Amino acid sequence: MAQPLVKKDDDRDDEAEYSPFLGIEKGAVLQEARVFNDPQLDPRRCSQVITKLLYLLNQGETFTKIEATEVFFAVTKLFQSRDIGLRRMVYLMIKELSPSADEVIIVTSSLMKDMTSKTDMYRANAIRVLCRITDGTLLTQIERYLKQAIVDKNPVVASAALVSGIHLLQTTPEIVKRWSNEVQEAVQSRAALVQFHALALLHQIRQNDRLAVSKLVTSLTRGTVRSPLAQCLLIRYTTQVIREAATTQTGDRPFYDFLESCLRHKAEMVIFEAARAITELNGVTNRELTPAITVLQLFLSSSKPVLRFAAVRTLNKVAMTHPMAVTNCNIDMESLISDQNRSIATLAITTLLKTGNESSVDRLMKQITNFMSDIADEFKIVVVEAIRSLCLKFPLKYRSLMNFLSNILREEGGFEYKKAIVDSIVILIRDIPDAKENGLLHLCEFIEDCEFTYLSTQILHFLGTEGPKTSDPSKYIRYIYNRVHLENATVRAAAVSTLAKFGAMVDALKPRVFVLLRRCLYDGDDEVRDRATLYLNTVGSDGEVIETDKDVKDFLFGSLDIPLANIETSLKNYEPAEQPFDINSVPKEVKTQPLAEKKAPGKMPAGLGAPPSGPPSTVDAYEKLLSSIPEFSDFGKLFKSAAPVELTEAETEYAVNVVKHIFDKHVVFQYNCTNTIPEQLLENVTVIVDASEAEEFAELASKPLRSLPYDSPGQTFVAFEKPEGVPAVGKFSNMLRFIVKEVDPTTGDVEDDGVEDEYQLEDLEVVAADYVMKVGVSNFRNAWESIGPDFERVDEYGLGPRESLAEAVSAVISLLGMQPCEGTEVVANNSRSHTCLLSGVFIGNVKVLVRLQFGIDGPKEVAMKLAVRSEDDNVSDMIHEIVASG
């Protein structure tokens, strides 16, 4: 009996050692591929070679153009074989090789033959291959077959055509959109997957037609949906319809009952989708939330990690807006802290940190301490951020939370993690006065052994700002001066600046700081010596106990009040010349990142759906553009250019957006136009503006656009005069007028005669916020104090019933168009009051600061106290007028 057992073991060893692809080499496999050309094909051998080619491709190996072409031509020969297994391999291989347009022709006839074959499976596969390798022209030839395939009785054929449609919609939407009747029919299919694919395609075809989507949802929610996957899609589309629809007269939300009924579906996937949809409804009430939370709670103790993850992820999101609704799940979530899957544990912890109450903080921190040592940095960062918010929510607990942060700061960790901790400590010091001294000492200890230059310099800068204001500034000097001895030049230079700040701000320390600064004059680095020299000569009084001049302090340590990105750009653009660089020429507007840049890379462009948004939206580019137009050249300095506002809906014939340019006495509207019709050329394009609802504006000039060819954006301008320095407001209606000429898209020939036509655009408004520029200040309190109470105006306003405090805050911010400071635009969850700080520059270059204090009572009535400080009493009054009339 023993003998065969041993033998078996031997076999297994051999088996493990030998891989069919051992020592595989691309060159050799390509040689082997010559068997595809044999007159007597050996299907088995050919399949083996294809498998090897697939193995190479799946390992990330690439073929050169010549290699790919050779293999492709050889593979096409295999269509001669009738072997079914080989044919299936051939289909896959052609897709993997994705031949170029000029090669495709070789294989089209074979595939077309298969596509009209009586064997269903040949048809299905041929459709998939053809749609993968084809271009628009071939598609029109096979469109008829594809439409038939969509409604084919065989579900595999129908699905192949439908999924092809989903892919082709990205490249040739105009063709796929013609199939909507067939797709509509397929949605009613009895085959579960066909229905799923058809629903996805139909929705994509009609996604810009709200009424059609609403009809689709209405009919399907009443009928039967066969697969859980399709049901999930339906739930998603339903929430889209709910978002766009208003509540009914009885106050019920349309389709809520449908979502609620899905919570009882037998497929977990559907239950989750419905629960998630409910939790994400706008202004969801507690009554609506409860059933969803209940099912999610059940999943927290599921044996499947995916379900636990999905449940805790959803609850984590809910906790951001409705923490009280999630508290019932806290016990289940506490048990997840020890979950083996660290993603689940992290989500559970951060949810608990959001929902926990003041009394549970200490217990929670104990649990987290054990947990932190065995998770990765990326999870730790999430936890640190959650602890920061918790501390801001329960400031009395700062001691234990700050201790926790300082403990983890001493442990091992990468830059991002350490930065998150330092940022958190800095925010806590700023917001919780009691935490200041304790927090500063933690930071001082950290820089004693900090390997990150960036963090050391940041902390030194922060110490320079906050340290002198503490009760005993001298205790920080030792930590700062140690840096001068022990660190690299960048940190040493930062330490010198910080020392000088202490010297300038704390008169008693000045003589001793001067002694230290003098030692820095012998440093090996230029920058360090230069800084020390500068400070020793400017902070003044030769180190005696005399107050430093205010102008000197402002010059050395005051805020520039200019965004650093702007000053960087201006300095790069500055060419050495006789004229020195003028800091006043740097634009003060905070540039927001254009939306397009935030999109994930690699996202497919949505065909013609998204018209290009005109020229680059930077202030400099606009200024250049406008000054190049003679009619506008004497308007003076451009004060502000607003973000583009769309005047047409998506996917219309002509896409137009407008940019408002504000000057002291003028306003210029720049209309960015795009013609999306290949068969048309527009000439002499103007916008006729009716300013009857904008009494203070008088039209001055208009600059038409001579020619607007297909898909090549152009601009037309209209300028208005307005009273100087007055924030005049008004509404303007717009009509696009042009001469349209027919174009032959194939030859590009334009007909000589054109027809005059008009196209109605949306209205446009100039509002008070257009006269305020978003200009941030680095330290609001300092700025507020330095502007002084001379022109301060304070008043109280009732904002009426509001959805939430956050909504009221963001409404006032957008009404005023000012820059929120120090993150005060974010309202803590469930808070009953909030203070928001705004800063900006009013037209005429008048600095203005706003302090808004909000309070909300039971029936969601919001009251607001508005305090404005500016350099001009008229501007302070005007800010109040904007709020009063808004």
Add this chain to the structure above:
Amino acid sequence: MILAVLFANSEGNILVERFNGVPAEERLHWRSFLVKLGADNLKGVKNEELLVASHKSVYIVYTVLGDVSIFVVGKDEYDELALAEVIFAITSAVKDACGKIPTERLFLDKYGKICLCLDEIVWKGLLENTEKDRIRRLVRLKPPNEF
């Protein structure tokens, strides 16, 4: 979109990698990220027990099947639950193709068939088929049973 399907052996060597809509320069990063994720978490995990992670706005569901680790990465509509469905289809099809829980050798022996199964399950980032019986018939160019 299903961004990636990746198979690796127990040493972290890639057996199959298929990306959809992931730029070529990001693939290497994803490959090493996934392999590290597997090395950190898959030790001692039972066959077909699903693990889940999220990295920024992307979800990852992964598991082990015999000598082979399987990773599926998705975003948007392909969240952790949809990916669980995808990976379930993949593991059933692989088991079916191999006839049992695969060793690395067995997996490589059935490599061609497994590629065909994957082709039926995921097509350019979209889920196409889920049932193993149907997939088994489709790779042999036979119509599904229910038809």
